[in-house]
Amino acid sequence: MDEEGASGMTDIRALAPEEMAQAICGSDAVFRDAEQTSMGIAFSSVFSAALSQSLGAFEDGKLVSFMGLVPATLRIGAAHVPIFSIGSVFTGPDDRGRGHAGRLLQAAKSHVRASGGALILVSGTRSLYLRNQCHSYGEITRFTIGPVQGEELLGSHAGIAVRELSRTDWLSLHALAASRHVAYAQTVRELAELIACEAYASCFKLRHRTLVATEDGRVAAFAVLAMPDERGSEQEPFAIEWAGKAGALAALFGHAVVAYGLPRLDVPVAWNETELLQALSGVPSAKDRNLGTVHIADAERLFESLSPYWHAAAASDAPRIRTLAHHRYALAAPNGGTFELDAETLVSLMFDPKPTQPAAFEARAAMPGLFPVPLPYVGGLNFV
Incomplete structure (x- = not known):
């Protein structure tokens, strides 16, 4: 894709393997300081020459703007949803305000559709995304565990022992991660490498510490x-990712606060993690949205991929959808009713526990048990 820029032709395209170094250098200049790990290490999938998904705007061979793009699969019950994540987006200081990021976003949408993607998860919420059909979504509860709550959680879940990760734990960790109802698909190796990369934690000058809770000698x-480490980050510690029994997790979080002398530990729990929400119900909390925004790249493909989830969750036929002009959709309920929705309303219908758009209430009432569709909290190991 070529467009005329202020200094000549602007080339919008995927980066060649030998150009990834430019992208890492530019990303480090925008997002990192001397105390932080390079973006090329923390977000290795964004700059992967093997994947070769990320896009750039080039002028005279120079990278002037960049958009990280990473494919993945979400497991939602019995469904496997093909998604892409967007992050590490930057434009050089001398090239801002010329529409590069907007053109990269349109190119990314086209690439996602051509690649078989259904959803795009975007780490940002700025106007670039909001005016391009990327919308806030979902709900999480942010629990703030202090020393008092930490002691209470430990006392309420006797019989749970907590220790740091051992080399012999990887298969157990992967089995727990794979048993989650909603999560990114991960191999054993991917799980280990994502923990080592410390992507989201590195944004706040924090380091990963992986804890394991055991019950009767088994990893629960x-x-x-x-x-925090020796750099003394002022950011409060927070939970990145977890899996396993809710009571064991509550004891693990309590142990972390008490054993490491933390003033607070932030634990963001998605609305669908009902057992963990109950286990932490005595801890101070506040409601929040999921991190970033979501864009429905291909509604028909999304509904097709979710069909196994709907069949298992509601024991009924899946709804059908048809994309109309001007970012509107015709949604057909299994009972025969039809609803015309705009993009924001469709996102709210699908992913909000309580829809924020009034038009979504009528559609949801006509399709009990089908909505909302759970998505994982995206500030975890797969954050882009």
């Missing part, structure tokens, strides 16, 4: 926590 839960 694990959690990856973002914790």
Whole structure:
């Protein structure tokens, strides 16, 4: 894709392997300081020459703007949803305000559709995304565990022992991660490498500490926590990713606060993690949205991929959808009713526990048990 820029032709395209160094250098200049790990290490999938998904705007061979793009699969019950994540987006200081990021976003959407993607998860919420059919979505509960709550959680879940990760734990950790109802698909190796990369934690000058909770000698839960190191980050510690029994997780979080002398530990729990929400119900909390925004890249493909989830969750036929002009959709309920929705309303219908758009209430009432569709909290190991 070529467009005329202020200094000649602007070439919008995927980066060649030998151009990734330019992207890492530019990303480090925008997002990192001397105390932080290079973006090329923390977000290795963004700059992967093997994947070769990320896009750039080039002028005279120079990278002037960049958009990281990473494919993945979400497991939602019995469904496997093909998605892409967008992040590490930057434009050089001398090239801002010329529409490069907007053109990269349109190119990314086209690439996602051509690649078989259904959803795009975007780490940002700025106007670039909001005016291009990327919308806030979902709900999480942010629990703030202090020393008092930490002691209470430990006392309420006797019989749970907590220790740090051992070399012999990887298969157990992967089995727990794979048993989650909603999660990114990960191999054993990917899980280990994502923990080592410390992507989201590194944004706040925090480091990963992985804890394992055992019950009767067996691994019952694990959690990856973002914790301060000698750099003395002022960011509060927070939970990155976890899996396992809710009671074991509650004890693990309590142990972390008490054992490491943390003033607070932030644990963001998605609305669909009902057992963990109950286990932490005595802890101070506040409601929040999921991180970033979501864009429905291909509605028909999304509904097709979700069909196994709907069949298992509601024991009924899946709804059908048809994309109309001007970012509108015709949604057909299994009972025969039809609803015309805009993009924001469709996102709210699908992913919000309580729809924020009034038009979504009528559609949801006509399709009990089908909505909302759970998505994972995206500030975890797969954050882009």
